[in-house]
Amino acid sequence: MRHLHSGKVRDLYEVQEGEHAGQLLVVASDRLSIFDFVLDTTIPDKGEILTRMSLWWFEQLADLVPHHVLSTDVPAAVRGRAVVCERLDMFPVECVARGYLTGSGLLDYRAGGAVCGVPLPDGLVDGSRLPEPIFTPATKAELGEHDENVSYAAVAERIGEADAAHLRELTLAVYARAEELARERGILLADTKLEFGRSAGAARNPAGAVVLGDEVLTPDSSRFWPAAAWEPGRTQPSYDKQIVRNWALSPEAGWDRASGGAPPPLPSEVVERTRARYVEAYELLTGQSW
Numbered sequence: 001m002r003h004l005h006s007g008k009v010r011d012l013y014e015v016q017e018g019e020h021a022g023q024l025l026v027v028a029s030d031r032l033s034i035f036d037f038v039l040d041t042t043i044p045d046k047g048e049i050l051t052r053m054s055l056w057w058f059e060q061l062a063d064l065v066p067h068h069v070l071s072t073d074v075p076a077a078v079r080g081r082a083v084v085c086e087r088l089d090m091f092p093v094e095c096v097a098r099g100y101l102t103g104s105g106l107l108d109y110r111a112g113g114a115v116c117g118v119p120l121p122d123g124l125v126d127g128s129r130l131p132e133p134i135f136t137p138a139t140k141a142e143l144g145e146h147d148e149n150v151s152y153a154a155v156a157e158r159i160g161e162a163d164a165a166h167l168r169e170l171t172l173a174v175y176a177r178a179e180e181l182a183r184e185r186g187i188l189l190a191d192t193k194l195e196f197g198r199s200a201g202a203a204r205n206p207a208g209a210v211v212l213g214d215e216v217l218t219p220d221s222s223r224f225w226p227a228a229a230w231e232p233g234r235t236q237p238s239y240d241k242q243i244v245r246n247w248a249l250s251p252e253a254g255w256d257r258a259s260g261g262a263p264p265p266l267p268s269e270v271v272e273r274t275r276a277r278y279v280e281a282y283e284l285l286t287g288q289s290w
């Protein structure tokens with residue numbers, strides 16, 4: 001395998017031989033990032049949990065949108081946490097759908113009553129459910145930079161009106177399906193980020209098709225909230241790295257975020273609780289035991 005790229009959490013390789021030569025091997029590591037820092041401490045099984053969750057979602061969505069997964073038959077060293085994917089020509093857009101207001105959406109709303117140019121009613125607070133789900137795209141940042149929210153018009157200008165409309169439609173359709181599925185299982189899908197690319201023509205997908213890539217609907221790409229604890233007006237408890245974020249910001253961690261340095265190594269108890277949180281989300285969503 002030829003190494004192509006390492007992101008904060010995943011490593012990409014090009015398959016060199018066999019049926020899938022030229023395609024991608026996407027390996028999910030056990031690394032975890034908070035506040036754009038990759039931590040020194042890893043979370044056991046995280047890569048496998050997220051890979052299996054993403055595969056489960058691709059299947060649930062297969063009738064809505066084609067996906068990039070070709071095979072889960074991968075080298076033994078990465079079995080369970082890697083997938084062979086069709087190499088797509090990715091659109092330079094992070095396709096975000098939001099059904100609830102929080103995070104960067106909340107910041108934009110507070111600054112101007114809108115998110116990515118979509119006006120919202122007055123009086124919304126952290127965790128409010130939106131009148132209807134909205135498409136709030138972002139531009140993909142370079143390593144270490146933050147993604148930047150942009151308007152739909154900016155996306156249309158960049159990739160053309162037809163593709164922009166198609167991405168918006170697909171993103172909102174995926175969100176609607178996933179939100180419903182999650183809600184039936186006691187989880188609110190507050191928002192999610194998708195990435196799409198164009199197929200060059202592979203096993204299932206005809207050349208030119210718009211295909212769902214990357215990983216989907218994992219706690220790294222989405223906010224999942226326990227429905228029973230939802231209470232607008234505060235930060236919602238969530239099935240992701242919140243435990244780690246809270247710990248890093250606590251006096252116990254002794255970390256000065258403003259210093260620009262990475263957070264200290266995690267205590268084993270924080271690692272264990274975080275792992276348990278990922279397992280819980282996996283089991284609730286898929287109905288399968290880990």
Ligand code: ATP
Nearest residue numbers: 007008009010011068085086087088090195213214
């Ligand atoms: P970050 O850590 O901020 O997410 P990153 O997005 O560069 O950084 P990863 O998410 O780990 O890092 O890497 C996955 C990369 O692979 C992304 O750049 C994504 O756009 C790209 N990618 C995902 N699926 C495909 C695909 N099917 N074909 C081509 N590129 C893909």
Ligand code: MG
Nearest residue numbers: 007008010214
């Ligand atoms: Mg990424």
